[in-house]
Amino acid sequence: MPDRRVLVTGASGFVGWHTLAPLAELGYDVHAVARHPRPDDLTDVTLTWHVADLLDPAGRAALIAAIEPTHLLHAAWSLEPGQYAESPANLDWVAASIELVRAFRLAGGRRLVSVGTCFEYEHGRSPILHETSPLRPATVYGSAKQSLLIALEALARATGLSAAWARLFYLYGPREDRRRLVGDIASSVLEGREVATSAGLARRDYMFVADAGAALAALLESDVVGPVNVATGTAPPVRELVELVASIAGNPGLVRYGARPSPANDPPEIRADISRLASEVGWSAFTPRELAVSRTVAWWRSRSPVALP
Amino acid sequence: MPDRRVLVTGASGFVGWHTLAPLAELGYDVHAVARHPRPDDLTDVTLTWHVADLLDPAGRAALIAAIEPTHLLHAAWSLEPGQYAESPANLDWVAASIELVRAFRLAGGRRLVSVGTCFEYEHGRSPILHETSPLRPATVYGSAKQSLLIALEALARATGLSAAWARLFYLYGPREDRRRLVGDIASSVLEGREVATSAGLARRDYMFVADAGAALAALLESDVVGPVNVATGTAPPVRELVELVASIAGNPGLVRYGARPSPANDPPEIRADISRLASEVGWSAFTPRELAVSRTVAWWRSRSPVALP
Numbered sequence: 001m002p003d004r005r006v007l008v009t010g011a012s013g014f015v016g017w018h019t020l021a022p023l024a025e026l027g028y029d030v031h032a033v034a035r036h037p038r039p040d041d042l043t044d045v046t047l048t049w050h051v052a053d054l055l056d057p058a059g060r061a062a063l064i065a066a067i068e069p070t071h072l073l074h075a076a077w078s079l080e081p082g083q084y085a086e087s088p089a090n091l092d093w094v095a096a097s098i099e100l101v102r103a104f105r106l107a108g109g110r111r112l113v114s115v116g117t118c119f120e121y122e123h124g125r126s127p128i129l130h131e132t133s134p135l136r137p138a139t140v141y142g143s144a145k146q147s148l149l150i151a152l153e154a155l156a157r158a159t160g161l162s163a164a165w166a167r168l169f170y171l172y173g174p175r176e177d178r179r180r181l182v183g184d185i186a187s188s189v190l191e192g193r194e195v196a197t198s199a200g201l202a203r204r205d206y207m208f209v210a211d212a213g214a215a216l217a218a219l220l221e222s223d224v225v226g227p228v229n230v231a232t233g234t235a236p237p238v239r240e241l242v243e244l245v246a247s248i249a250g251n252p253g254l255v256r257y258g259a260r261p262s263p264a265n266d267p268p269e270i271r272a273d274i275s276r277l278a279s280e281v282g283w284s285a286f287t288p289r290e291l292a293v294s295r296t297v298a299w300w301r302s303r304s305p306v307a308l309p
Numbered sequence: 310m311p312d313r314r315v316l317v318t319g320a321s322g323f324v325g326w327h328t329l330a331p332l333a334e335l336g337y338d339v340h341a342v343a344r345h346p347r348p349d350d351l352t353d354v355t356l357t358w359h360v361a362d363l364l365d366p367a368g369r370a371a372l373i374a375a376i377e378p379t380h381l382l383h384a385a386w387s388l389e390p391g392q393y394a395e396s397p398a399n400l401d402w403v404a405a406s407i408e409l410v411r412a413f414r415l416a417g418g419r420r421l422v423s424v425g426t427c428f429e430y431e432h433g434r435s436p437i438l439h440e441t442s443p444l445r446p447a448t449v450y451g452s453a454k455q456s457l458l459i460a461l462e463a464l465a466r467a468t469g470l471s472a473a474w475a476r477l478f479y480l481y482g483p484r485e486d487r488r489r490l491v492g493d494i495a496s497s498v499l500e501g502r503e504v505a506t507s508a509g510l511a512r513r514d515y516m517f518v519a520d521a522g523a524a525l526a527a528l529l530e531s532d533v534v535g536p537v538n539v540a541t542g543t544a545p546p547v548r549e550l551v552e553l554v555a556s557i558a559g560n561p562g563l564v565r566y567g568a569r570p571s572p573a574n575d576p577p578e579i580r581a582d583i584s585r586l587a588s589e590v591g592w593s594a595f596t597p598r599e600l601a602v603s604r605t606v607a608w609w610r611s612r613s614p615v616a617l618p
Contacts, residue, residue: 057366086466086467087467088411088414088464088467088468090463090467091407091411091460091463091464091467092407092408092411094403094404094407094460095403095404095405095407095408095411095460096404098400098401098403098404099401099404102397102400102401102404105397140463140464140466140467143459143460143462143463143466144460144463146459147456147457147459147460147463148456150452150455150456150459151400151403151404151452151453151456153452154399154400154449154452154453154456155397155400155449157395157449157452158395158396158397158399158400158449159397
């Protein structure tokens, strides 16, 4: 199928990795690129792995020339937990992403899905965020994504590229960094350690990352253009998710709620309007939360020394 | 004065060239870069000329490493008349500009002025445009500039760079392309040819390009950050400017008003609020319009075969 050859960037990352199996299932000839060799946990997906640094202009050009992808799912970025929100590296990714997409289009590429973020939106005004809600990023990361969105929409207009922008909200699941919320809770509880969290009263739209991967693949397959929220459309208190994770991990008593302060100016609720995803893309194959958390904890169990009571 | 070493990009262009003498007068060690060799009409300015293509990553890196500028006045862009508004090359300049500024900052650069445009603003809602007026570019060019502004503000925040963004409005003066309004009128009338224009009823904020160059230099010298309108704050009907140009060029009867249609959806008035430029930057050294037009026509006369009656 030379007709549908997709290049996935950030393929060893949290989001990118989870798009690979869904894309292969949709019949794409999948080409994955990351700075690292093919991960060990991809044994059952048929794809071609490429090692390249997309921040290197020569690496980018050679990659596009070698693959000549018809489709591009651009998930690569620098997302070091605790560092990325205010890092100047975000701007390196804006420039590299524009140049990557420009090269992709010049080589005949037709369809693009890039990964955006709910942190492009102004938070705290309305709890429900629609694709047309006002943008007002509070971080360098959010601003960089907004800058890239504007650039890619202009590039799409100037060149006739079909381009969608997937705004991801909060994520959890296998392969998460343990410095992030669910990774921290799951790994700590499995290792029998107490773990401090905020009171967990804020409502957040948390999506199972495997669902996000499947939704991104469906978005690529569609001809929907512009921003599309990729989320669940629900936002229970974070404490419910934490309790479920700790419970399935076997020791909910290890979580110390309120032992960490909530972030200053934390909005009470951040939730996506997902009508575009549901009605235009037509994707709604959500994994039930209990099952999603069970799979998440099982993944952490496969990696952690299991805590003995 | 190694303390104030400015790199001017787009130095052979319409705007960049006009910043060179004012910067030298302010005491900067001026380094100019363009793809072309030093122009013949720079004999009386002390500066160092560099030939480089800023769209080439290696060229950019070598340039910054060689100069180590403390200040950057970034005027380079692709502005081919009739082509640039919808060209994908605008996006090449977004990426190249981000990478240029990133390299500038990493090499110790402290102060940036980049050139933006009134075409970032939403037009048609209010005739007077303030720096905080809503942005809604109608062209790929305007969107690319908006994208770059957001990226550079994020980069400034992430790295502590002092960065201003000069929103230029309409310009005329020596070294203009003859495919632009005043260049067309002046060169045609001097050559004794009829020239077709619209009725010229729209009100536009036209600035003498030498004043724009001086204002940019003053902005660089200031510590004002963020967007700053660089314009006159007045917007007489365009016909007044055209009549003055044609009159000083010696034959106002050659202009055929209304022989060209006005652009569709042409806003009746586009005018800058220049209170930031006046009160924060403290620049207001406008050349009187008659004198500015006389200098413009004199420049065209020095280049054109003079029309004989």
